[in-house]
Structures are given as C-alpha cells and as structure tokens.
C-alpha cells in the first residue's frame with residue numbers, strides 16, 4: 001500500500017492537461033502497490049480547489065489538498081517548494097509525482113533538495129518495485145533510453161508531458177484546504193509581469209498535431225502557409241527549427257529540438273526541414289511523422305512515416321485544402 | 331562581479347552511439363567530448379557580464395581528468411580560473427553532483443552562479459536548483475534574458491505558451507536556456523593563454539547516490555518510412571493514408 005502525492009498544475013485557475021496525466025500515473029502506481037491513496041496538491045487563488053476537484057477525482061484522486069492564497073495566482077517557486085516538501089515530509093507518502101513541465105522541472109528538484117532525497121527527472125515510464133522506483137528516462141538528447149533505479153522515500157519523479165495518457169478512474173474526492181508553508185510575499189524571487197507570447201494558441205507540449213516549418217520557407221511571411229495548414233487541422237500548434245528562430249522569422253519559444261522544446265504529438269508535419277540531428281532530438285518520439293521537402297535525400301525522410309518530395313509552395317496549399325475537406329467530412 | 335559557471339563535459343551527440351558491453355553505458359569507441367551546449371551559453375553570459383562591469387569568471391567541472399580539456403576550452407573563451415572536482419566517474423544522480431558543487435561554491439564569494447538548463451547527456455535539469463537549495467540562494471531556472479542593476483537582477487523565463495519576467499536579489503543561482511547568447515569561438519590569443527593557466531584540482535565531495543543507471547538501450551528504430559509521391563498530386567494519397575492507416579485525422 002503506497003500513498004502517492006502529486007502536484008496538479010494549474011494555470012489561470014484551470015488544470016493543465018499534464019496534471020491529469022500525472023494523477024493517472026499516480027493512480028496506477030498506488031493501485032499496483034495494493035491500493036494506496038492518491039492525493040493531489042493544487043495551488044492557486046481562492047476557489048481553485050473547488051473548481052478542479054471533480055476533474056481530479058475523475059482521474060483517480062482520493063483527496064484534493066487546496067493551498068489557496070491571492071499570492072499564489074502565479075507560480076511562486078519558493079512557497080510551492082516549501083509547502084510540497086512539508087506535505088511530503090509529514091504525510092507519510094511513498095512517492096511524489098510532478099509534471100516535467102516548465103513549472104514542474106523548476107519545482108521538483110527544489111523539493112527533492114529540501115527533503116534530502118533524489119529525483120528521477122523527465123521520466124517516460126515508472127513503476128514502484130519493492131524498495132525502488134524504476135523509471136525510463138531519455139538520455140543523450142533522446143539517442144538512448146536509460147532504465148534508472150531510485151531508492152529512498154519519498155521517491156520523487158517528474159513525468160514527461162504526453163508520456164502518460166490521462167485515463168479515468170472515478171473517485172469522489174475529499175477536499176481539504178491548507179495554508180502555504182511559507183508566505184509567497186516573502187519569497188526572494190518575484191514575478192514582475194507576465195510577458196505576452198502571441199495569442200492564446202495551443203501550446204506545443206499539448207497540441208495533438210504540430211506543423212513545423214524550416215528554412216525551406218525562405219521568409220517570415222511564408223509562415224502563413226504553415227499557419228493555414230495548422231488552422232485546417234483545427235488542433236495544431238506551429239513549431240520551427242533553430243534556423244528559423246535564429247533568423248527571427250518565429251519567436252525562440254517555437255523552436256523544437258535539442259536546445260528547444262521536446263514534443264511528442266500524434267502527428268508531426270515537417271515542412272521545408274532538413275532533419276538535422278538536433279532538430280530530430282526534439283520530435284523523434286512523435287506518433288506519425290510527415291515530411292515535405294524538395295530534396296529526396298534530406299535526412300528527415302529517414303525518420304518520416306510518409307514523405308512527399310517536391311516544392312512546399314505547391315504542396316502545402318493543396319494539403320491545407322485536402323485537410324479542410326477531410327475534416328468537414330468530404 | 332565574481333561569477334562561477336558549472337560546466338559539464340559530455341559526448342558530442344552528433345556521433346553514432348552504441349551501448350557498451352556492460353549494457354548500461356555508451357561504448358567509448360569513437361566518441362568525441364565537448365562542453366554541454368547550455369553550459370557554453372552560460373560561459374558566454376558570464377563573460378559578457380564581466381566584460382561590461384569588470385570581474386572574473388571561474389569554471390567548475392566535476393569528473394575524471396578528461397574534463398581538464400573542457401576547462402581549457404572555457405579558458406580559451408576567456409574564463410580566468412578553473413577547478414576540477416576530481417571523481418573517477420560522474421554520478422547520474424544530480425543530488426550527488428549538487429552536493430560536491432555546493433561544497434566547492436559555498437565560501438567562494440560568488441555574486442552569480444550559473445548552470446545550464448540541463449545537461450546534454452543526463453538531461454536531468456536538477457543540478458542547478460538542487461545546488462541553489464544547498465547554498466540557501468535564490469534560484470531562477472531556464473532563463474532566456476538577463477539584466478543586472480544595483481545588486482538586483484531581472485530575468486525572463488519561458489513557460490509553455492507564455493513567459494514571465496522575474497526579479498531576484500544577488501547573489502543568486504541561475505540556469506541558462508536557449509536564446510540568451512550564442513557562445514563565442516575560442517580566439518587564437520585565448521587558446522595560447524589557456525595553455526598557461528593552471529587548473530585547481532580537488533577531490534569531489536560527492537553526495538549519496540540514490541539514482542543509478544540499471545541499463546541503457548538505443549531507442550527502437552522507426553520503421554523505414556515511405557515516399558508517398560512527388561509534388562501536389564501526391565497529397566490526396568497522403569491524406570488517405572493519414573486517415574485510414576495512421577488514423578490521425
């Protein structure tokens with residue numbers, strides 16, 4: 001019997017999809033250990049706990065612990081780390097799971113250090129096995145996969161977004177509120193402002209489809225083609241290579257690869273991308289990969305499930321049209 | 331301004347990888363090593379700050395004697411001092427590494443301590459924030475922009491689909507993300523100067539290792555893909571395959 005604590009990430013008062021993935025992983029681990037409880041810690045402005053309780057329960061949480069304060073509307077690393085560590089310390093948990101999102105990757109190592117335990121970071125699979133947590137973790141920018149063994153209690157892990165599919169395991173969760181272990185107002189690092197980053201489009205880490213463009217597009221304005229194709233899919237985000245973000249055609253946040261975002265959508269469409277190893281490092285785990293390139297020897301075709309050789313300026317508009325038709329049932 | 335940069339020596343990921351006979355490490359044959367990519371950016375950030383406001387950059391690298399080559403690379407870019415925390419092997423467990431780095435950094439009097447966002451080999455992204463906690467210093471991770479003024483710093487952090495600007499007091503620990511500064515190439519003068527500099531070597535005071543590699547494998551090969559056709563006429567067939575075979579539409 002192992003009780004597992006998860007940090008269920010919210011933004012703007014709403015659960016992020018990674019939160020449900022992490023709860024799902026915790027439910028499985030607790031069940032496999034002979035039926036422990038899953039407790040979900042949520043942070044936010046007053047009212048957050050009640051708003052996310054049902055959804056967390058539907059995915060297997062037995063208890064929602066809401067830490068609410070006006071100062072927690074935005075992520076506050078020091079306060080969240082102190083509160084999470086305190087809960088793990090006093091709650092007798094066997095394990096603590098985080099999302100390996102921007103927030104979770106910031107938070108989890110702080111919690112581990114505060115508790116004096118180690119952390120398995122960015123794992124793609126995990127299993128409690130006797131006195132150890134055994135995990136899979138991509139190493140060498142995805143060119144190898146390590147099986148790691150973590151000892152110590154609580155066993156902490158952060159789970160790569162998209163690695164676990166959120167599943168339902170309905171519970172009627174209890175709701176409890178708790179104060180933060182440290183006042184966000186006394187944190188040394190302060191958020192001064194949120195910076196605008198385009199429109200509120202789908203995030204690369206969450207989009208089921210990604211249409212990514214490379215230098216083959218030749219100019220910033222031609223990214224219109226990529227955006228139109230993404231819009232035709234209806235559930236797609238736009239990504240780019242470093243060649244493109246370096247030239248300022250797209251913001252740096254769109255970069256996919258070794259030094260950009262790691263993504264694994266169901267469908268990845270690479271438009272005018274050669275397939276440099278550093279780019280592949282960020283998208284090779286995608287479900288289905290489509291490549292459009294005029295060079296039949298481009299390395300991207302070695303990875304792609306489906307390829308079309310030819311001029312993207314002719315192919316992409318046609319693809320946009322056909323996808324629109326397919327989606328409207330035509 | 332006194333800045334320390336923690337740098338890691340990692341295999342060049344462009345190389346062809348094979349798993350060694352022990353089933354849990356890389357076959358060393360033909361591997362080339364270099365500074366981990368984000369750590370190169372961190373060295374560049376540190377050099378720019380000291381060039382502007384004065385001060386000195388020290389680099390710290392934990393590992394076997396081979397890491398001296400990586401420290402010399404940082405010298406050739408312009409780092410003034412280098413420390414090797416000597417260990418026969420580099421543990422996988424970030425907390426074991428953080429323990430040793432914190433012991434070295436604790437009384438160093440650094441204004442800033444810089445790390446990469448994550449290493450190119452282990453890819454944990456844990457050593458920086460763990461070291462910060464051990465030192466009791468404020469920490470901002472994965473920053474893409476940095477400004478310092480009057481003993482305080484401002485940094486930008488990219489979040490998924492948004493970004494924030496944060497303010498922090500100095501001394502602080504920062505981990506460096508893409509987009510902040512491309513590392514300079516070593517200059518000839520720098521390479522000559524690097525040869526004359528000495529590296530301080532001290533035994534690494536590693537923390538307990540609780541996260542260990544059990545086995546390592548290459549990722550499953552993707553089945554060879556297929557070229558559906560040439561030009562726009564191939565599009566309908568592609569869409570059909572996406573619908574009926576890949577089932578992603």
Ligand SMILES: Cc1cc2nc3c(=O)[nH]c(=O)nc-3n(C[C@H](O)[C@H](O)[C@H](O)COP(=O)(O)OP(=O)(O)OC[C@H]3O[C@@H](n4cnc5c(N)ncnc54)[C@H](O)[C@@H]3O)c2cc1C
Pocket residue numbers: 213214215216217240241242243244255256257258259260261271272273274275276277278279282292293294295298310311312313367
């Ligand atoms: C340390 C390091 C880290 C890096 N990190 C990253 C990273 O995170 N992400 C990343 O993406 N890169 C990264 N890079 C850069 C990487 O090595 C490549 O330079 C980059 O990915 C190339 O981008 P590209 O495919 O857009 O451009 P190119 O390699 O120039 O490819 C353009 C492609 O477009 C095709 N094309 C041109 N015109 C047309 C047309 N009309 N129709 C169809 N096809 C056309 C060409 O045939 C070509 O294959 C990194 C490099 C280093 C050294």
Ligand SMILES: Nc1ncnc2c1ncn2[C@@H]1O[C@H](COP(=O)(O)O)[C@@H](O)[C@H]1O
Pocket residue numbers: 336337338339366368369390391392393420424427444445446447448449450452453454455456457458
């Ligand atoms: N052996 C090491 N020596 C010096 N610095 C290191 C070492 N390992 C990790 N680091 C630093 O910690 C960062 C994050 O590493 P990691 O937690 O392994 O992803 C790296 O980018 C380096 O700045």
